[in-house]
Amino acid sequence: MTGKLHIAVLMGGWSAEREVSLMSGTGVADALESLGHKVSRVDMDRTVAATLAALKPDVVFNALHGSPGEDGTVQGMLEILGIKYTHSGVTASAIAIDKELTKAILCPHGIPMPDGMIVESESLYAADPMPRPYVLKPVNEGSSVGVAIVTEDGNYGSPIGRDVTGPWQEFDRLLAEPFIKGRELTTAVVGEEAFGVTELMPTRGFYDYDAKYTEGLTQHVYPAEIPADIAARCEAIAIDAHTLLGCKGATRSDFRWDEERGEDGLFLLEVNTQPGMTPLSLVPEQAKHRGMDYPALVQRIVEEAL
Incomplete structure (x- = not known):
């Protein structure tokens, strides 16, 4: 167990995912405070570098979603400031948010992704x-x-x-x-450990932004009711993708599976290097099913950053 730390939780910003980031950041900050850490809540603006330099935290918990918190920009700033931070570094973040670059890295290693x-x-x-x-x-x-x-x-x-x-x-x-018909599956990876497979079943339409973050619009089935070999393949691909991209902390790999095609119908869609940490988010949900409560998950991510 890491000792008591001063942790700046970086959230908000100006991306399309600002509101979700604020929810993630608030949950993380509350959890860290419950563990006895000193927490500074930072809603990112254009003066964020000066703010963090003045705060001098032991570590930054990056709870930003979208650009610039997820694309390597904020990670580069933190590297220049010499402040440790959670989740993936500059290169992994820049590659993973670019779907074209992600394919260029992963497909030559046998990771199945849709043509595009x-x-x-x-x-x-x-x-x-x-x-x-x-x-x-x-x-x-x-x-x-x-x-x-x-x-x-x-x-x-x-x-x-x-x-x-x-x-x-x-x-x-x-x-x-x-378009790949079939089922929506997702697997969280924390460190180098896969947390199982959840099937996402929207009550209407498809698993879009609203379905992800509006309570009642998507049913989460964990563990997914899928064959054992497909579940194992999801976990293996998620770990391989996390490792090949050089990710750290938590990631979430999203899949589509056309069950009529068996294992040949499983495709990785993307790797999210800043997965949500809201009450509806999948990484905390999978961790909970595996006996790791929300504060313990947050603590583990901080410890890996250190």
Whole structure:
């Protein structure tokens, strides 16, 4: 057990995931205080470097989600300040948030990921980049921000209309991937230990940002009611991805599984290096099922940072 520390919990910021980060950060700060640590709660703004330099914490618990807290930017600042911090470092963070770069690193090592291509959003107004159904997602966002599933009978039209609401209005470039039918699975890794597999069953639509963070919109089934070999494969892929990317602390690997294709139907979608720590979040939930309560999980992540 690490002794009592001064821990700055970095949360908030200005990304699309600000509100979720504030929930994560508040939960982490409360847990650390319950363990007797001195906690400084820092809602990140443009003066954050000066704030942290003045606070001189023993360690920063990074509870930010999205850019710049998840893309290596904040990690680089903390490296310059010489302050230890939780979760992944500069390189792993920069790679993992970029879905194209993640594929470039993981696929040559045999990690199964969907085929995909980068498209200019403008091109979508002329023609579909691939046969429907397909998925469009921002290259550098997490938490299913800006994800659109384009189907034959969808409401986007064919081609997609310039005046139709979607990620093409917000982002100049998008990643297009074939839609993988089937089941949504996720596995947390803390350190080098996988925490099992949860199946996510949205009560409507798909597992988008609202479904992740609105109580009652998604049923979490743990352990997932899937064959043992598929569960083992999820855990193995999650650990391999965590290791190959050079991640630290907690990560969460998200999968789609087409059960009609067996093991060949399992695909890693992404690795999240700053997974949520809210009451609805999957990493704390999986840890709890394995006998590790929320404060113990937070403590373990801090200890790894040290």
